[in-house]
Structures are given as C-alpha cells and as structure tokens.
Amino acid sequence: MTGLPDAAIVTQLAPPTERRRRGPGDRPLRRFVGLVVPPIALFIVLVLLVELVVVAAGIPPFVLASPSAIWDQLVQYAPQVLQATLVTGLNALIGLVIGAVIGVLLAIIASFIRAIDGMLVPIVAAVAVVPIVALAPVLYTMFGSTSEVARIIIASIAAFVPVFLNTLRGLRQVRPVHRDLMRSYAATPRQETRAVTIPSALPHFFTGLRIASSLAVISALVAEYFGGPRQGLGSAITTAAASSAYARAWAFVIGAILLGLVFFALTSLIERIASRHR
C-alpha cells in the first residue's frame, strides 16, 4: 500500500499512469548510482590501501600479492581465466538446474502428502549439515577422474536443499482469505493450485534459487580441489599456488568472485521480478 488517496481525489490531481510508482523508485538512474557508487569507491580505496601497504612494507607475494601484480596476471592470463570460469560455471549451472528441478518436484510431493513430508524434511535437514564437498573424493572414484559428473552432483545436492525448503514453505503460504475465496468460487483443486498456490509459492522458490546459486558455484569450485579434470577454476587456483605463482592464483580467485557475482546477480534479479506487487 503506497498510501495513495482515494480514486476520486487522485483522478482530479493527475492521470493515474503518472502516479504509478512514487517514492524512491521515481528516478531509477539516480537511485542506481546512489546504490552502486559508494561500495565501489570503498573498494577502490581498500585496493589502493593494500597496494600501498604491500609495497611500503615489502610484504612477500606468498603472504599477500599486491593488487597491481594480480591485475598484471589477470590481464596476461585472461583467456585461461575465462576458460576456467566457463568450465566451473557450466558445472555450477547444470548442478543448479538439476538441484532446483528435484527440489521443486519433491517440495510439491511433500506439500501434498503429509507422510512424505514427515519422512523427507528430516533427511533434507541432515543433508543440509553434511559437508557435501567432502563427498568429492568418493564420487570421483565412482564416476572416474576424467568426468565432471561428480562436481555436477555435488553442486546439485548443494542447490537442492535451499530450493526444496523454500519452495515447500512457499507452497504453504497461501493466505486463509484466499483459500476461503477459492472455496466460495467452488474452484477445483487444480484451479486453486494454478490461481493461488503456485503464485503464492513463486517468490519463495526464487529466494531458494538465489541462495542455491551461490552454493552451487562454491560447491562446484571447491570440489575441484579434491581431484578430477584440471580445467576448472578450483584446479587452476591450486595449480598456480602449488607452483608459487601467487598473483596468478589470485587472478583465478577473481574469476571465481566474478562467477559467483554473475550467478547471484541474475538470480536476485529474477527474484525481484517475481516479488513485485507483494
């Protein structure tokens, strides 16, 4: 509720289309700048500070690589960083999709059948606290050390948990007044599901997906530390660090940060779009 006055008054004041979104959203560009510039400015200051400290104090690169050295490596190894980012990103994406699909399907089943709900939720809670990446060595021996399957499985298990829990919660968020309304319309269960239950659950699903996206990237990346093919970001970071190329290791870390940001930003955007008008 935006506290608009009543129709009669508003129509006298201005055409309604001009009054649709008031408040801070009035000037999106200015709001965007106000939101984005301060953290970036802080980041730049911090980077310069680190550079200054590293150079002035003569800190050795294996303790802390200077930002300028990292930047040099990033530029020099840009194709490799991009390649590694794509490999890890694809694993994370496939894992996220599989985990989300299974999470939604199981949430729907659990919301319909109470007995299954009682069986499933404790198991999922148990899965949530197991360090999934610890399964990596076991899965590598199961699927062979040249396959990406193990990493995809790890990413999908990590993504499954938040999607399942949030979707299940969302499916139970239908307001009583909406249920009454559907009953008064003598709506069939199918109509009620389409008109009320799914739209009520969607924002919760997307919240789960946003949380899952970060977990999928982290899991796919960390799983590479334990073996398997050597094309991804995790492998590149360990390789560089093992050969004392610390600035290059950091360059790949920056690739990982950017990958995580892309996943997070995209899913956040979808979540925001789905949560409009709530």
Added chain:
Amino acid sequence: MSSQAPTAAPDPTPAADATEAVVARGVERIFHGAKGATVTALTGIELTVHDGEFVSLIGPSGCGKSTLLRLIADLDEPTAGDIRVFGRTARQARIDQAYGIAFQQAGLLPWRSVAANIELPLQLHGVGASARRARVAELVDLVGLADFAKHYPDQLSGGMQQRVAIARSLAESPRLLLMDEPFGALDEMTRERMQTELLRIRAETGAAVVFVTHSIPEAVYLSDRVVVMSPRPGRITDEIDVRLGEAAERGEDLREDTAFFEGVTAVREALHGPQASTAGAARGVDVR
C-alpha cells in the same frame, strides 16, 4: 437457549423458501477445542433474509456473526440445523455460485492487476475472454476505479482495494451478497463514502445483502433490518426494522436525520439495554 433442532432438519417447505434469499432454521455451531473443550459459537439461530433485503448482523466480538456468515457461505458447516439459500442447501448454493462474498481483508491476489482480480471468478467459471473484458469494464465503472484497471493491489489505498473486492464479489451478478466487515479496516471518512457507494451499488443491482458489522451507525445507515446478536453462546437476541427509505434515496443527509438517530438508539438499547443509551454512550461496541 438449548437447541432441539435435529441434525437432519425436516425440509421446510422448499417451494415457499425458494423466494427467500436466506433461511436459517435451528442453526447451531459448536467448535471442539483442545482437551475436549467446546465453544458454542452459535445456537438456536432462526433467520430469514428476504430477496433484495439488506440485513446487518451486529454484536460484540465473539457473538458468532462472522461464523453465521461463513455458514451461509458454506465456508463452514453447522453442527445442527439447516441453512437454505434461495431454497437450495448452502453447499449447493455455493457450487451454483448463488452468492458473492467480500471479507474484512480485501483478499486480492497481489500478483494480479485490478482487472484480473475482478475477472477471477469469471475466469474460473469458464466465461470467455471478450465477455470477461466487457463485464470488468462495467464493474470498474460501478466502483469508480475505471482509471485503475491496470494497477496492482499494492499500488492502491485500502479503500480502493476494498472497492476492487466488492467489484469482484459482484462479478457474476449474484442475487445475494455476503459481506464480513468489509469496511472494518478503513478510516472513518473512507468508510462513510464506501457505505454510501455500497447503497448505490445495491440499489443498482437489487441484490440481497447480509452484512456483518460491529458499528451501530453503519448497520442503521445501510440496513432494512438489523439483527442483534449476543455472545456466550452466540445467539440472536433482537431484530430491529430500520427502513429509512429505499437504498437509492439514502444520502449523506440521512446521517443527520432524526430517524437515523432513533434507529441508532434502538439498536444500542437492544445491544446494551435501555440504561446504556441514557448514559449517553455505548461501551463495548464501536459507535462509529
């Protein structure tokens, strides 16, 4: 106060009842709480609402007025007794869409625009897209929201949301409107304007209305008849004919009319006993 109505009430002359909007006979509703505790929400309810009549149910919290409305709407079932809506069982009437309903919360679907909210019942019941559009256009005009059809509920004030809910309840031109404190959450000015609008809409549609409220002036201003209820156990204690004139002729002036004050006094005395009104103020019940 105990009701002797058997669970399966003898069918009360359906032919005669078919012309009445609502007939409740010996209705009782007992809620079973935890640890075997029972709450008698309603007992011995005898109520008839004629076709086209505006009846308010008034009483303090816990008198079962909302429960009675939910029973008429078949959102809940009576423990004993029989409810007929246009001669049909409450359940059949719900399935046949014999009534429209509005709640205290507007209960709009926030992800649907105003127009899409209003057409929801039509859509669920398979009305074609062009017929729906035409009907929505009529309804947004009726409730004065023609410029807001494409807006979303979160862009509307509380009063406007409630108007959308009323338009939605009217979508299928029901002969009976059930309203559960639809203006309860609105501020006083909006509330009075909405009451006047409701009278106009009701005059245009000619529908019978069962209106739950805890406001004495609201009940008197709107109704042909005010049904006074009392709690523990919920029951009907009095009925007062108001009849301040045809709905269409009731204007804002009526609020300052002697007949209006007499109606308010009559309802207040029915709620509290005569001493309450000589004391000058009613306690426990909203006097807005």
